[in-house]
Amino acid sequence: MARHAQKAYLARQNKRITLFERRKTPKDIGHDEFLALVQLANAPAYKHVFGRHEKTGLPSINALVALGEALARKPYESSDDSDIPAGYTYFGQFILHDISFIGPGKDPANDRTPALDLDSVLPIDASVIPGSGCHGSGPLPIGCTSGSVVMPEDLPRVDLGLPEEGKPLIVDNRNDDFLPLAQCHVALLKFFNAIAKKEGYDPAKKGSYGNVWWQKVRRIWLQHFQSAVLHDYLPRIVDRCSFHSVMQHGRCIVKTNGSSQNQDWLPLEFGAAVARFGHSMIRDSYRPWNGIEGLARLSEFMESSYANSGDKLNSSAHRLLRNWVTNWFLLLDFSGTAYDALAIEPIKAGKINLNLSPALASLPNCLFEDLCLNPAPGDVFGLAEETMKTGHELGLATAQHAVSLTNAALVSKQQPALPYLLPEQIPTDDPSIRQVFIDNPELLTRTPLWYYILREAEHFGGGCHLGPLGSRIVMETIHAAIESSANSILFQPAWRPELPSAHLGYFSMPDLIVMAGHPNPIG
Template sequence: MAAGHAKHGSETFFIEGEGVLSTQVGGRRGEDADPVNASSAPRRSAPTPLAAGAAPPFRFSRMGPKGPTLPLGVARKLARAMTVGGGGTAGNVPAGYTYLGQFVDHDLTLDRTALMTSGEIDPATLLSGRSPSLDLDSVYGAGPGSEGSLVFYAADKVHLRVGDTQKESGIGVKKGHDLPRVGTGGAAAARRAQIPDARNDENLAVGQTHLAFLHFHNRVVDALPASTPPGQRFRLARRRTTLHYQWVVRHDYLPRICDPAVLDDVWDHGRKVFEAAATPMSVPTMPVEFSVAGFRMGHSMIRESYNWNAVFPDGAGSLDLLFFFSGTGGDLGGNQKLVSTWIADWRRMYDFPAGGRPALAAPGSGVNRAMRIDTRLTDPLAFLPPGSFGGDDSTPPMQHNLAFRNLVRGSLVRLATGQQMVARLQAAGVAVTPLTKAQILTGKNGAALDQLTAAERDAVAARTPLWFYVLREAELNNGRLTGVGARILAETFHRAMEGSRVSIVREPAWRPNIAGAREGRFEMTDLLFFAFGTKAELAPAG
């Protein structure tokens, strides 16, 4: 977020340049460190300019009014309530969509601003290193015409580079199943992924998702007619890749996590709150209500462990190991490349129609289901490893708690409360029903607020932190965002697509030209199958 010290109540937190506003579990200092990391780092007295060649600065903004601060004592109690007891129950969304959401988030937001702050952060001062348009700049960088981005591309400057795995336990080298890596220098340098956004190598699930998009682009290139002029091949491939990606987000991902009626209302009748009068091709901003609250719903979808592949089935793919076998969140198990035993089996992460397992599978069938979107987070998120957020062994235990970090982050940017956002939406003519006091305090098999005092419960019910409010709405709607949360996501994604250099919003007649398994549809499973080409390549470890 910003760099400097922020005095918040009786504690001081170090604020470091980060991807503020992500669904991710953690990141690295200077790239995606968290704003509530106590540190002995020196105080900075002046803003630090963006590095030469860095992505152009895009801006954050507010969708709603400025809200109140959240007392640290209340933040602690809420965080404990949200991370106790194992994280609730699995929902009906295949677990792969958790990490597709993280990939999408990294395509939209990366805060690289460095500034001094004292207790409050003004979103208007924040600079983003990611375009707040859904345009895959996290995959393409500045394009093959930019010297700084050439490392991402093959020699023909049309295909994207991919990497090979390392033989392990009888499973040989698998070509194209790792991110491209430096491969030289010291251990840390050698394993560094050569991709535009290092956050997409912070855990194995998002890393393998990024790899799938590299393959998808390359397959799109190969499918272009032979008559396509050489100078047009990259431009056409990027256009087709981006349009199919936007289609998957709009028609496959978002309806699984948001009330479809809210999505349809925004797409059919336009935005009413966020940049409603913006010129379609003008550069969007990124609302903090989305990046600090609404799209952080993905944290509640994270599982403690996964049925990862044939080598690590039935929960052996723990969340800790998914970090360990990445190049940013871990050290690839001490190797320079991903070992072949840890390649994703996509049939276990998504409900492939022909995958031999039923769609939205029941427990035990093999398909991982994401946790229900609600006010509970799985156990490992109560104590993140310090390397995932730029901390160290001296970081106080509460500052390892992801829920606490999210709540404090929202307070630092003075997010509107859930009640303020209800009023904002209603004033704009959006029909939204506010949660009652009883619904906020009791929920439906979510976080129990018994440890708060009567006065604290009254305060939370009257001025509910936006992130908690959005999750409580979903919890009461069987794990799908509705009301305030669904509207924040729908309007932000509509604007992000509208403002992209190519856009399914500005080209409403466009339809996918790659056939899907379900007639008339193109989903993430279709993108994966096209990207990898065969069923065997969807599960190279067996």
């Protein structure tokens, strides 16, 4: 199983690493020291944009437990498809990891920079990552798959025979918890290397490139990714009204003071509740999945990681098996790209709703630990219940309070107020869930933010995009994350892709994959 859905991910109990002497260069130190180098001595703080709420103003824990248990019992509908290609599920999770990593306690710190600056892949103050690459794949190392024919399609990992063999040599180990997410990370590594090659990179001269050259490669890499997030990912996830309102009139609830130096702005409501909408988009299984015959199950994706040490990764080579390499043609639409002739109808993500995959609805308690090798049968916790209880512990506002404050901010800027769910629209048609609201009427007027975000997506968006409140929070947060980057395209209105793109004015996720290499490496 995977930490991306565990309690420790909901309120991470990680150890803070003190920043040591920054004059050391990454190429001269080990990986653990390198990770210590990129930790922030004074980690950014989250902000309650809707205020911190005392427990007396929130629904009771008993009500949340009852609602979580009812959601866990809700029948799973595997055919509940959105119109969003499945690849955007995992790019969305990757974006969340790049800007948010919740630390422990009631006032958690953010162990990432809130800017969308790809520091989860390549730290801002570094040009290389320690570790050996596969077949000299570029300045950023990429790991080899296992088997007789190896390919540079895995995360860089600790070599065979060394302590912790197979451990990912990446900045944020959460990106190895789930195979499609790890493959997104690999795609960003390959994308960087492709840009470096385009800019004249020669492995034989790798020590001769100065800071100006590295920063140019990083700028091209980052700005094209930002364009894909802003103009390809977000329009699929949020409603049109929220997208165009923020793009044309700016933000009203997420404030950054317009400076990349201010890092204490990321909404805790986003990191601990709203951004968790992506869990519902994860399918229980995918058919097909490259060289895998039959169904590729969610549990197998989870096992294909070092932390979970399943039989997919825990081979004699401690590397990803070659036939599990992602076929991106199945996950994204490549129409209009250089691979237009090979484009097919991609697998669709699940709808954004209260329909959680059984593999995510109940998770083993051993996920509290770094490794989850032998989960005891029945020793589980409910994802829905823990998400809502975490929101309660962090004092997150109820949905009704969040809507009220958001609408007040919009009206003050002469923007239309958001529509919202009426009390009778908040329960679902599921009998068990409706009974919880009958037994706990407080939930109708003090609804947990996470539940409300999924329910309004069902009601207003048919599950094919977020509802009004969720759209506004996600759009404003990611817009602010892009603005907070030192190389933000939002400060360059005339910015256009300088890399090949299927669209005249912006870059897309399929464009990124095409630039990184063939969408189906083993095809």
